[in-house]
Amino acid sequence: MSKGTVVLAYSGGLDTSCILVWLKEQGYDVIAYLANIGQDEDFDEARLKAEKLGAKKVFIEDLRGEFVEEFIWPSVQANAIYEDRYLLGTSVARPCIARRQVQIAQREGAQYVSHGATGKGNDQVRFELTCYALYPEVKIISPWRIPEFFNRFRGRKDLMEYANEHDIPVPVTPKAPWSMDTHAPVDLYLMTKNPEDSPNTPDVLEIEFLKGVPIKVTNVVDGKAKDSPLEIFSYLNEIGGKHGVGRIDIVENRFIGMKSRGIYETPGGTILYQAHLDIETFTMDKEVRRIKQGLGITFSELIYNGFWFSPECAFVRDCIARSQENVEGKVQLSVFKGQVYMLGRESPKSLYNEELVSMDVQGDYDPCDASGFIKINAVRLREHHRLQGLSGSKK
Amino acid sequence: MSKGTVVLAYSGGLDTSCILVWLKEQGYDVIAYLANIGQDEDFDEARLKAEKLGAKKVFIEDLRGEFVEEFIWPSVQANAIYEDRYLLGTSVARPCIARRQVQIAQREGAQYVSHGATGKGNDQVRFELTCYALYPEVKIISPWRIPEFFNRFRGRKDLMEYANEHDIPVPVTPKAPWSMDTHAPVDLYLMTKNPEDSPNTPDVLEIEFLKGVPIKVTNVVDGKAKDSPLEIFSYLNEIGGKHGVGRIDIVENRFIGMKSRGIYETPGGTILYQAHLDIETFTMDKEVRRIKQGLGITFSELIYNGFWFSPECAFVRDCIARSQENVEGKVQLSVFKGQVYMLGRESPKSLYNEELVSMDVQGDYDPCDASGFIKINAVRLREHHRLQGLSGSKK
Amino acid sequence: MSKGTVVLAYSGGLDTSCILVWLKEQGYDVIAYLANIGQDEDFDEARLKAEKLGAKKVFIEDLRGEFVEEFIWPSVQANAIYEDRYLLGTSVARPCIARRQVQIAQREGAQYVSHGATGKGNDQVRFELTCYALYPEVKIISPWRIPEFFNRFRGRKDLMEYANEHDIPVPVTPKAPWSMDTHAPVDLYLMTKNPEDSPNTPDVLEIEFLKGVPIKVTNVVDGKAKDSPLEIFSYLNEIGGKHGVGRIDIVENRFIGMKSRGIYETPGGTILYQAHLDIETFTMDKEVRRIKQGLGITFSELIYNGFWFSPECAFVRDCIARSQENVEGKVQLSVFKGQVYMLGRESPKSLYNEELVSMDVQGDYDPCDASGFIKINAVRLREHHRLQGLSGSKK
């Protein structure tokens, strides 16, 4: 008799294949669920594999459109970046994937969900907080945190033995670990060319924004244009990847309190980050931007920590969306050898006033006002100096 | 009879040369003061020029050492960056220059200081707030805010005519204005090579930090090493410049409330920014870093707005310095085609614990704890879901 | 021939009466404008006085309703408080008053507005920023910053002489200045009773909120109830005043950089501040509240500094309003001898779950999860301890 049905987030790889078989061994019916969020994968092969391993059903879900529109676009609006460097690619994918997983579980009447994330990482948190937030009664099976499982599979070798015993196809190359001071292996990057091998001529793009999200990208050289969210994002990934844009090698602080090394590539995301920063500063009031910058940092931490589906994240998202009302216009940029260079920008909502900043025209602006402005700003500083004089100390 | 003595921040250029002569016309004795903060300048020629134009005295001050140690190093510690992009090069130079200027004024018994900053920019504020903070009784002559001056010199043409009349040497090339959507002219950059023309092989550097500031840089390929602040900074400018690192073309929000376009090059600063971010995240506790990140943003705004010499900036500087106690170790990076790539890092103060993050060793860490951690974090989210269910709305 | 028309914010007092006459002397046509925001004033008498002094027209505008709904209610939602103590009464009145003033100016074709605020205070800023924001072309006459005016009227004595010469009625009691260590005179307070003389029995009120604003107040003892914004606010002022609630004697930092002493009374505002805090914490998610708390501080500074009508203040107001969606329910409190005591609260949107916190019922909550939660939170702390051990220092 079955213990119940589990919807397993299945990747087709060694770990989740072993988990699929192990869950069956434990007495569960397993529904394999594989999300397509744009990764390079043979989904048909993965379906066959899951079926062969005994999945009762297999769902392969194309989430690419909703991933870009509902998860990446808000992150672009927020200039989301974690600890000043990480553009949060995987972090925003996780709630998108888990949301569909609990939808399947609810539809299929499954009380359990499962995943292959380790017990030391961020993904377990992102995955499970999403599940609990959207399906509070769900039960989560997290094998890498279950002693019977993790004591049995103490390393990759144990997994591979188990795979051999159960006709689970095994990948050829073992993952090599490396420490903080090792240079990252070149073949680690899948989406981006090595900048040393990238083209010697730049691509020049024009990205058009409306309400803080891209609505069109045009290659200025060959005239190629894209205007649906998914196509825009894919094209930017393609161009960015071709020029080796968006590789980072960082130390990061995981939510659960340990430091780890992260090597990421975010080609399209890096281009969008730069382009959005530019059009935003061009069209958004200075002080609105300052407040919004703080909200963007909060938003990034929430995403990183797995709180996409939380009341505070919904709140911050709404606030940020409100800030983007006038963020529209076109940005020109060139992409070359790992870098993105802004070339210019234009907007019907620009707050830039050429006459106002001109050194040759006064316009409506009276430079004498600046004297008063500076003197009033100095009132406090001069008082402070006075006090220091009295108390005999200087700083 | 003289109206008094003015210490003029003299650059040797057209504007301040005209101002020097104009101040004398108004009846002031003029002391010309030229600060060497590392710019490419013929200081002897500038001295002769100032003397020829009638300066009573000329001071050429080598501030390079104190500029690097007292102004740039704290900015490196803070990861100072304005509006997510601008590394504040000029902004930190201004208080350094103005401080010496008021010192000269006090020493020489001058009641007046003067400068050539325009009436619409940030530099007037940075300059004058420094003066008022350090010499509250000083009187500031800011010609570009004096109607008699700015009405007489309504554009570059007027200045050049005046220069011709008064034997002031005139530069050959007029400055060309360009709007927000024009591509920046290539010859605008003085310190950095065009990345398209930069070397096809990277330089690999190792930078060593102690208390958050660089104490040594070594070129891993040729073994060249520098270990004094000024030499380190100059060498990073040289290597960064050679590879076209640190060019930005941005829209920025001036303190006085207008938007302008800024084109900057900060080769050494960009390398240091990246390297310091890396060693800091490696050695600083996660939560200390979050708090310090907020202080760094405040610090950057204070610098940009001209408040280097203010009680709040001193306070924030002290707090940031406190956070840097354990920020030490070595960072390896490569510099190539406008980019800086982290290669690895090591530190005696590292908070990274390889065993703790390892997927093969549990160490002291019990993965089961993560289940409790996640469930407790979900308490609030599940309650929120419950409430939404009751009230019939979903978000 | 007239120099043009000025709309003067007229209070009926000595200063603005003198200004009215002085503006006419200078050759302006003067429209007197007096806003009723609920202050205790004989408006008919003020109209007669203004007419007698030569006002071309007199507008007495009842702004009480819009003041409460558009200005006070958003401040209640924000828990607006400046420097931890000041509830911003006057600060929110100013933009409300100035908005109507520029509306009158535009309607009447007046290019000028004028006011009697001093050249050292906050009100001049609040007043004028509102005018510039809503009527950018307006010209502002601020007599206390015009040398001909302030040099002529160097103190109260000069004003009174001028008043006598021009048949301006003069108040009997001269204002007495007092320094920071003088006890405030008892007769300074107009709205609130001295707590020592207030009733010996409390009033008990029930305030009902919807979307973060009060929609009804009921006196639990006598059953008296109010349910329109203006009536609610007036009644809370009455009850608060009767019990001496809301008096403060503080040092505050003015926007223009000087410290001053402020003695305020905000009886109704104090009751609402306490009641709103209570219902908000009861119904708002913890983390939403933390983010909203930061926005509330920003909002308070913006109001204090005069930026009510600014893009950033509109942005923050919208964000705060978004946070108040579920802030509804009833609060019971008692008002007694200068204090407000919460007695209880109830809400259909409560996030409080009696079963969840109960010490006798576990409910859905597993206490064992807390062990994991705490241990994961301790990971970082233990690592920190380990590092300190290695480096030999302790903090």
Place this chain on the structure above:
Amino acid sequence: MSKGTVVLAYSGGLDTSCILVWLKEQGYDVIAYLANIGQDEDFDEARLKAEKLGAKKVFIEDLRGEFVEEFIWPSVQANAIYEDRYLLGTSVARPCIARRQVQIAQREGAQYVSHGATGKGNDQVRFELTCYALYPEVKIISPWRIPEFFNRFRGRKDLMEYANEHDIPVPVTPKAPWSMDTHAPVDLYLMTKNPEDSPNTPDVLEIEFLKGVPIKVTNVVDGKAKDSPLEIFSYLNEIGGKHGVGRIDIVENRFIGMKSRGIYETPGGTILYQAHLDIETFTMDKEVRRIKQGLGITFSELIYNGFWFSPECAFVRDCIARSQENVEGKVQLSVFKGQVYMLGRESPKSLYNEELVSMDVQGDYDPCDASGFIKINAVRLREHHRLQGLSGSKK
């Protein structure tokens, strides 16, 4: 054979008495530890009781001095307050108590510590994070999170039965639970008089501060004075209690994500909070204060959540201490019927300049400067208005 030695935080009450006996039943040697942080307790009786119940050793530790100086004073400097209302009394006591407990454990060679905090509250977190931070190898026995314990003792009745069986003295009155809308019972408050029954004449105190902490308190009426930390704090508790100061009835958000009702009394803390706010605003630069205010909020959350002994809390404490350098002077206040009223303040480090704010003297201040200040602040607002005009929308 003993399983080892446990240091139990013993209160003398029912819960920890049962835990003491239960731990012995489980095979542990138990050291009872009772901290004196100023609570009203018969410590000799508690010692006898613990010995009678079988404690191997009993430590009664007088922590009153270090509690006030090392824990309360920094909280006063920070104006520490959680969620705008709670002065964190218990929260700061916990790390103080737990620190001594692990010191005893280390000294006595005990590997275990134990406490009676429930599995749903904040105190378990505060207690255990302190233990892990200071003694990372410690093992914690938290009975209320151990199924064998909490399943056996499902309510107060079970505890009392167990107490009867084991000769544990039982308190007479059972605790009555009350929900969110019940008025708090009058006998709940132990330190403070009901304001309705408090004296009809105020006490007037003068509190002197140095570096942000009180160094002397004087009763202005009877001349009584205290000048050691413990005596100052005790005296303020006495006077505050006598006048019913510092009672609050709030909803609060626990760290673990649930809302609960909290009824607290903090008589001395409330007086100090008000007095410190006053002297701080009087002597601290405005902008330093703004930054410090943000740090104070962070500090309060850290304390509430149990992170007193964490690198970030140490960092923030140091920053706040730095901000207090000039916070010195005397504050006069009256305490009456539950309220604290500021009467005046004086300080050698005052930044208040009577001449500067005077309406009769211009001093060094030129009111015309304010015109420029306001106009420059309006540049951005007028540009914003212009853009809105262009785009046809108004906000």
